[in-house]
Every structure is written in C-alpha cells, then in structure tokens.
Amino acid sequence: NNVNNLEKKGFNNTISSLKVIGAPWVAYYDKNFTGKQRVFEEGEYATLEDKGRFSSLKMITDDLDDPEIQLFEHVDFQGRSVTLHRETNLHNIDFSDTASSHKVKGGVWVLYEHVNHQGDQLVSFPGDEVPSYVPLYFNDVASHVRPLLNNFFGELFN
Ligand SMILES: [Ca+2]
Secondary structure, X not given: OOEOOXXXXXXXXXXXXXXXXXXXXXXXXXXXXXXXXXXXXXXXXXXXXXXXXXXXEEXXXXXXXXXXXXXXEEHHHEEEXXXXXXXXXXXXXXXXXXXXEEEEEEOOEEEEXXXXXXEEEEEEOOOOEEOOOHHHOOOOOOOEEEEOOOOHHHHHHO
8 A cells, every 4th residue: 555656646746635544654755765754643634844745655554562662872873872662752861862873673663853743753663773864864863752552442443
C-alpha cells in the first residue's frame, strides 16, 4: 500500500488535507521515502502546514511493542548515550540539541526538533541504525522523542 512516487498517481506535491484511518503513515517530501518527513496518526488533518510538499507515503505496519531507542551524542554511535523506552523530553535528561546518531532496537520512533511534538521530525523503524544525522539536516536538533503506541481501542473494535 506504500506509494513511493506520488507523481505516478497524479498527486505529487498536491496533497493539502488528509484523513488517516487505522495504521499511522509517514509522508515524505521526496520520492522513495526520503527528505523531510512527518507522521500522521489516525484522525483528520484538514489543513497541513506543509501542504503540497509530499511526494511519497509509507504505511506503518511494524511491531510497536517493546519500544527502545539508543541515542548517541556524536556520529557513528560515539560519545555519551541514552537508552529510552518511552516518550521523553530530552531537556529533562540533559540531551536536548545533542543527538547525532541512533539505533532503534524496537518500535517506531519519532524524533522532534522541539518539545510538544513541534518542528521537524525524523521517523525511524525497528532495527534502523542511523550513523549520522548530518545528511538528514537533523544534527544536534532533537529535543523530544516518542515511540508510536498501539491504538488500544482500534485493536478492540476494528
Ligand atoms: Ca551531537
């Protein structure tokens, strides 16, 4: 169900609102799941701040259980590190604007530029090892992280 190139669907850079039912999606500015990205969980998004920018879409079907991410101060998994299992304001653990690489041991994680889920996002999947945020324009900017959680009610009633 993924769409690696919205151009082929006639939708490239034209999406201005969307509605998500069920599993969350990641929308990417560039084709083939690259470039700036943003996660959309179940709900309606009538106006998008990055309206008209998305060129590919990926549905998240990964196992969300047992989330674990290890953040590193420097690229190539060097320097100080922290291991997290739940949503964390990085200011609270003296790690804001610090992370430069990470390893995801479990779950799907969203890193945010600012607290309260604001600013740019970086989405990462189970088993991902990202050795450097520099090419992703995300070096030393993450201030908040959270794992996506299973939708309890969705599981019960769908
Ligand atoms: Ca750093």
